[in-house]
Amino acid sequence: MGDYDVSLVVASFVVAVLAAYTAVYFGLRLGRSKGGERWRWLVLGGLAMGSGIWTMHFVGMRAMDMGVEMSFDGTMTAVSWLAAVLASCLALQIISRPSVNRSLFVMATLAMAGGIVVMHYLGMYAMRMSVPPEFNALWLGVSVAIAVIASGGALALCRILARMEGAPSPLIRLGAALTMAVAICGMHYTGMLAMTFPGDAVPSPDNGLRGDWMGIPLAVFCVALLAVALFVAVYDLQERRExxxxxxQENERVARKAFVDPVTGLPNRSGLEQRLLDAxxxxxxxxxxFALVHLDVxxxxxxxxxxxxxxxxxxxxxxxxxxxxxxxxxVYLARYSNSGFFLLVPDYQESGHQFLFRQLRELDQRIGTSAVPLLWRAGQSVFPVTGNSSRKLIRAAMVPRDLSEIGRFENVKADPEMVLPGNKAVS
Incomplete structure (x- = not known):
């Protein structure tokens, strides 16, 4: 055992936070992706998160002063990195699923924890020390337990965030990332206690990777990598939202065109029919x-x-x-045709509508134009007396009546012989 460089310990924690934040962000991003896009984000997220956890581990190792120059076996180091990436891909895959049963969650937790444990201890073995390491059974068990608890907690936390309505705020995501980072660092530094080497042990001279790049340079490189990955993800998300x-906006425009009259901005024939069907x-x-009143120029x-x-x-x-x-x-107003308007008057028998009907009976005097005097004709129907379908109600209301009859419903009834202009009798 040796002393720790505080700056490198802090750097390892910063990398862990950024890696955990990447995991949370990409997990939420995956949940909204399908098909080939989903697989692209899964691979990118796994690479970014796994590389972050792996970097945290090696920066944390470099933080301990062993009294000798560190070096690592290239193959073992690469395999430890691959274990971290595969564990991260598995975690992101589980986080982003619509539903996860208990058995699958337990299996995913154990698989992720196993990947982290393999990454950690294989990374330490990659130094290929001249003397075999010694294990403390207690700390070994604690480190494995922390890996399992951290993996399960991270999966559960991300699942909770994924089920939140809307996108979780950056502060909530950061809080989740800090919690996960504490667990990741706790596993690493506990594992360092579990595996120790005698004081005279030195790394193998055949190791191909020098240890001087495993500290701040690796941390800076990984932070830049994760920052680029997050930037790409955020940029893509913004483009997707746009x-x-x-x-x-296009759908609304089409809907307006389908249900709104372009001249007056009022609901058109389709809008009126939809409103009647809803009622x-x-x-x-x-x-x-309700009463349906037809006004026609x-x-x-x-x-x-x-x-x-x-x-x-x-x-x-x-x-x-x-x-x-x-x-x-x-009162609902719609332009039904070039010359005609419809009014849908809810609860037409209420006394508050009598003033409206009196104004409608005086329409010739109230609404006109200086170009050509307007001649109004009107009609009305009542649900359910006149009919119980939109077709019958509209056709009944289009039967011309004297303006003086508008709003007077005492003698309103279904007329099987009603005749519309230009039409045969309607049954």
Whole structure:
């Protein structure tokens, strides 16, 4: 045993924190990936996390002054690195699965712990000391137990973060990384106590790797590697979010085009029909009857012949705004056709709607245009009296009535002989 260089101990802990943070980040990233993209992130994450844990181990070894120049066998060192990478890939694979049963979790914990233990002790054996090492059974058992507990705790912690709604905040991820880093360093330095060499032992002169690069240079290199890996992951995630946002905006644009009238910004025919279907499908629909009022500009063709397309759109927008100003917020307004609007009045029998109906009966005087006087015609239907389907309600409301009848529902009933303009009798 020897003294420890505090700066290298601190460097080993910093590397462990960054490696653990990488594990948390890539685990969450994997959970949102599929197919080939998932495998790419799994390999990249395993390489970054495994290299970080492996670097922490060798920087921690270099922190102890053994009184001799350290060197390592290249093959054993490479195998120890491979063990750390494979254990990390396994951990990330388990973290990112949608569900994990108890047996699989235990097996994954033991496999990950086994990889870390192999990496640690094989890395120490890689010095190929001239005298065989001595083992302290107590500390050996403690180091293995810490590896198992740390592996299980890391997997469980990352699973908890993965199930959190939305993306965990950076502080939560950092807290998880600090917890995991303490466990990783605890296993390493406990393992150092478990495996000791006699004072006159020296590394094999045949070792191909010099130990002077295992301290700060290796730590700096690994930190840079992990930083680049995290930068690539964050950059990719931002691009992915931008693509998702653009797709959502495109979907909203398509939805607006499908359900919104481009001239007035009001719901169009499809929007009205969808609103009616939603109202009719409600469990308590019959406890909340509604009226459907159709308002139509009877002389729209004359208006269109007199005005150009742009002026006509301006007039229609003005008319739509004037109608909207008459309505309370609870009334749904849609532009059903070039000349027609529909009002869906919920709970139409409430006394608060009487003022609205009185204004609608005076529509000829209230809404017009200086270009051409507007001639209004109107109709109405009531759910469930007039019908119990959107088709019947719309067709019934399109039967022209005198404006003075709008809002008067005393004699409203289903009419099997109702005739629409240009249509045969509707049954």
């Amino acid at each position: 693509r998702i946002l653009k797709q959502q 009719l499908a409600s469990e308590d629909a019959r406890r909340h009857p 009877a002389n729209f063709r004359a208006l269109a012949n007199r005005l150009g397309p742009k002026s006509l759109d301006d007039v229609i927008r003005e008319v739509a705004g004037a109608i909207r100003d008459l309505l309370p917020e609870t």
